[in-house]
Amino acid sequence: MADIRRFGSAFVRGVAGLACVVLGVALGWLTRSLEPRSPETLRSDPSQVELATLVTQATEGGEIAHEITAVLLDFRGYDTLLEVAVLVLALTSAWGLFVHAPDRAPGGTPSIGGEDDVDASGILDGLVDVVAPVALLLAAYLGWTGMWAPGGAFQAGAVLAAVGVLLIVAHRIDPRRGYTPLPDLAAVAGLWIFLGVALGTMVAGHRFLEYPAGWLKPLVSLIEASLAISIAAILATLFAGAYAAFGADGDTHRTRGGSDAGGGEA
Amino acid sequence: MSAAALYALAGAALVAIGLHGITLRPHLLVKVIGYNVMGTGVFLLLVSLAPVGGDGRPDPVPQAMVLTGIVVAVSATAFALALVRRLETLTHEPRLPEDS
Numbered sequence: 001m002a003d004i005r006r007f008g009s010a011f012v013r014g015v016a017g018l019a020c021v022v023l024g025v026a027l028g029w030l031t032r033s034l035e036p037r038s039p040e041t042l043r044s045d046p047s048q049v050e051l052a053t054l055v056t057q058a059t060e061g062g063e064i065a066h067e068i069t070a071v072l073l074d075f076r077g078y079d080t081l082l083e084v085a086v087l088v089l090a091l092t093s094a095w096g097l098f099v100h101a102p103d104r105a106p107g108g109t110p111s112i113g114g115e116d117d118v119d120a121s122g123i124l125d126g127l128v129d130v131v132a133p134v135a136l137l138l139a140a141y142l143g144w145t146g147m148w149a150p151g152g153a154f155q156a157g158a159v160l161a162a163v164g165v166l167l168i169v170a171h172r173i174d175p176r177r178g179y180t181p182l183p184d185l186a187a188v189a190g191l192w193i194f195l196g197v198a199l200g201t202m203v204a205g206h207r208f209l210e211y212p213a214g215w216l217k218p219l220v221s222l223i224e225a226s227l228a229i230s231i232a233a234i235l236a237t238l239f240a241g242a243y244a245a246f247g248a249d250g251d252t253h254r255t256r257g258g259s260d261a262g263g264g265e266a
Numbered sequence: 267m268s269a270a271a272l273y274a275l276a277g278a279a280l281v282a283i284g285l286h287g288i289t290l291r292p293h294l295l296v297k298v299i300g301y302n303v304m305g306t307g308v309f310l311l312l313v314s315l316a317p318v319g320g321d322g323r324p325d326p327v328p329q330a331m332v333l334t335g336i337v338v339a340v341s342a343t344a345f346a347l348a349l350v351r352r353l354e355t356l357t358h359e360p361r362l363p364e365d366s
Contacts, residue, residue, distance in 0.1 A: 024283075083338055097351075
C-alpha cells in the first residue's frame, strides 16, 4: 500500500527532489559523451584493444564456448566466489534476526552492569551460535598448522581469547558468578607444562630446555597446545575482570561479595 | 539516438527515481523498492555502455558483472526485508523511529 504521508518540510523535499533530478541529468549527460565505439572504428585502429576482443580470443577453441560464462567463472571467478559468499552471509544475517528473537524479551536477560539488555534483536545471539564453534575450529587449526605454516600457540590463543570475549559479551558466561578454579588453572597450566618440560629434559640427562632427539615434535605440540589454552584463559579473564568491575558503560560497579575479578571461563 | 543510448538514458532516469524513493519516502518498503530501482538503473547503465567488440558482439565483461550484481542485489534485498520485518515486529510501524 502506498504511503502518502509527506516527509519533512517542503524545503527539504524540494532540495532532495532537485538533487535527484540533477543526478539523473548528470548521468544522462555522461552517457551521451560515452557513446560505445563502432565496430568499424575498432577494426580500423589496431591500438584500440577492447576487453571484449581479448575475451573472444581467450575463449576461442577453449573448453567453455560461451564468453559470459567464461568471464564469470574463469577470468573473474574470484568475483563469483565472493558473490556466493554474500548470498550465504545474507542468509546468516537474516537467521540471526529471527532465530533467537522469540525467546528473549527485551531486557529479559541479566546484563553485566545491571542495565537493560542491549541485544533485544537477537542478532548477537545468532552470531555467537554460528561464530563460536567455527572460531574454536579455527583456533585448533591455527595451533596445529603452526608446525609448517604461519600459526602456532599465540595465534590460536588469540582466536580462543576472542571466542571467550564474545561469549562474555553475549552473556553466555557470567563473570559475576562465584569463583571457580578452572580459569586460573588453565591460565597457569601453560607455564607449568613448559617449565615441566624444560626441567624434565634435565632429569633425562640433557641440559635445561634441550629437547632430546626424536622428542621435539611431541614436546613442542604439547607446549603449544597448553600455551594456547593458557593465553586464551589469561586474556579472557582479564577482559572478564574488567567487564565485571566496570560494566559495559565504563562506570565502576560494585561487585557482589565473594566474586572478585576471577572470571568464568568454561 | 541509438538503442544503447536510449537504454543508458533510461538507466540514468531509474537511478534518479530510485534515489527519490530512498530519500523522500518514509515507508520502509518504499525505501527497499527504491533501492532496487536504483540498482536496476545502474545495471542498465552498465549493460548499455558495454562497448561492442570487434565482431559486433557486446562486451561480455560488463554483462557478467551485472549478473553478479543482480544476485547480490537480490540477497541484499532479502536481508533488508528481514530487517524491515524485524523492525516492524518491534516497533509495530513500518518506518524508522525518527520518521514516525
